[in-house]
Amino acid sequence: MKYTVVVVDDHNLLSQAIGGLISDFEDFEVLYLCSNGKELLDKLKNPKNIPDIVLMDVNMPIMNGIETTTILREEYPQIKVLALSIEEDENIILKMLRAGAKGYLMKDTRKSELKNALSEVMEKGYYHTNTVAKVLVNSLKTEKTGVSALKEREIEFIKHACTEKTYKEIADEMCLSYKTIEGYRNALFEKLNLRNRTGLVIYAIKNKIYTP
Amino acid sequence: MKYTVVVVDDHNLLSQAIGGLISDFEDFEVLYLCSNGKELLDKLKNPKNIPDIVLMDVNMPIMNGIETTTILREEYPQIKVLALSIEEDENIILKMLRAGAKGYLMKDTRKSELKNALSEVMEKGYYHTNTVAKVLVNSLKTEKTGVSALKEREIEFIKHACTEKTYKEIADEMCLSYKTIEGYRNALFEKLNLRNRTGLVIYAIKNKIYTP
DNA sequence: GTGAACATAGGGTAAAACCCCCTGTTTATG
């Protein structure tokens, strides 16, 4: 008996193509393809349509991979979700895994790795690449040290950093020395894994600390 | 005699998968797969490796689709290039077509449309979807009215500036000298009235040039 | 009452960003 797989991706060419690849695997067969989470949930209402694994894209219109995975875990906990995305964003990966994905594949994965991933998810219950492992370790660090929560002053600083002001000017406005401001910046770079101010600005906007 | 196709895409899963799809078509067969333009050019040095059609991704590391297509048109004008991308960016599509692509497919194309596209490119010499047609009409409009204040390369540069990359790294990626990049930056600061890179990032996001 | 955690701040250095100035080449257009 082959394991059944459903591919959910808004890029039809990709889902059809991946479906084709999976058909080549001995132990797996494709049940059907979907273009978004909503379509999948509709399909699942028929018990005949319940697969062993869902290969899920993260970015989709109508209902994205994170929402869909969350719902799946509640309503069909037996279905294993394997995420598939171009996104290497740490937060996205974490969100997807927290939502209940058993693994996270990049779209530049090779065919053999896809087969591996499918097999391991069915056997061991999970599959993680090095990239994802790194992200996980990093997130554990921040969770243990409790660093993840940003302090009041840091948030205030970030908002200033999202303007054209120099650090010297920010220091003056916050009534702190330039060196203290550097301290805030360095701490943030460290715990948010950023290289420079541009990274901080993008982080702030993504996380709605600053709204342009 | 089947027409031969080469798939060039840095996402291995995608290229393998698309290769699989094409193998199902009566009139076409896959010659080989490549991960980037450089790899393709190397392969082509052997006359046995010259295909009828190249299915080319636009965004690739090392050598992207636009550069590669330009070179192909010069050195192997008999090879027909069909672009394949997620990018719906007007400028990218235009560039790719100017570079000599015979058609532009989105990655959400259906299998049947891919077959159509391949056949039409071989028979008529071109294939254009509605989306691309719209873009073309639109570009004619804006070219007439000259609405776009920002130049193509500037927009491309801005997108890079919204990442953690240094200007040196941006220069490398855009295949320009650091000094040229500085030129773009200075021009933008001048005409947009900005003080520094942070200002540029905020401007880009406000004006939807870059979406975090 | 001692150590951890935190906010503050300094000194020094190297790299990146910023700011002038300047020279070509290609491409479009009157």
Add this chain to the structure above:
DNA sequence: CATAAACAGGGGGTTTTACCCTATGTTCAC
């Protein structure tokens, strides 16, 4: 054909960032 844009590159400078490592005083828990 001339002229203007757009495009690509360079010299040489200052300012700002980024990254080291260290130090002091306060608060708070054990």
